[in-house]
Amino acid sequence: MGRKRVERLMREADIAGVSPRRKGFTRRDPKATLAPDLVNRDFTAPAPNRLWVTDLTMISTGEGPLWLSAIRDAFSRRMVAWETSARADADLVLTTLEYALASREVEPGKLIHHADHGCQYTSIKLTTRLMRAGVEASMGSVGDSYDNALAENLWMLIKTEGIRGRTFTTRAEANLALFEYIDGFYNSRRIQERLGFLSPIEFEEKYYAEQATAEPTNLNTRQPLLTS
Template structure:
């Protein structure tokens, strides 16, 4: 059909073959649309992965959709759900009564527990316990990394970020070390087994 169209134009050929012009042009469109749709889905999936990673792996389709909408990307909830499902991406919601939240890396090498649930200390700067907490805001989650002195029960340092990553917890630790005089070998820095705390960045430090 296309080679005859190039020579005579579409309309005469369609009349000769008794094919409605509307049917022909609809067929031409459907021949190109799937490729364009797949290309757009691939681009959208890549951006969804970035948003999901930036959220610390907790964003589900509603929050991903909200981020895309703020960025000016017009797409439906169902499409986001489908693309996340096909990419194996899932959101995780912390319990309403417990917003402290970290995810364990099953491949990580864990440090020994030097505290054994005894969160007391004989003097300042002997035991610090740290935690990562999610704070819900209109712009999405804000992550709060805190370090507390077990002796005084006062906050040594805190830092916030839109990303729940190793850089956030390392930044709060660096701030704490800079603000206190810590004797080598005297301080225990206690955390849970979340992937942020068992990361190479933090364990090396």
């Protein structure tokens, strides 16, 4: 079986071959307080907005690196927010989080935000914002692709389906290519076997439609019988 066929079958099944990170992508702050790993490589969720995974990756351009920060919902595999910058700093990941919180209905205490130990994710800016939003921080280890495999899988899809073989003269060109792939294709039209051959948006719509038609649970408190 040829390499291209294997890659196609893996993409259709939403499977990524995990390889070591490129050295230098993740930097850890030795003085930072680390959150526990609440995920333990179990990237499943019972509903939207229960588990978000996030990470950074770099795209080369003629102007220098373009850093992509993204947040992916574990339930639907949807990219709920993404942002780019010339710098991989705490402001980039914080802006991505703000976009996600503004566009999704998040119940305090029910969402886990999973990242690695990179200094951007242990920054006071980000950890304070997560706390204010009632979101639990979770962290895998630095440089271990398996601890954040769902995010690594996303980078594989973007780089093989969206930008593979393309050369970008400017960061703006790369940004447009990302927009066309993420918003124009991946979220709305990229079907996945594990989603029942639906796109991430279609899978979420199906979930919410089923919830709307489900029989409501009787939450009324049982009243005591009155005797005369």
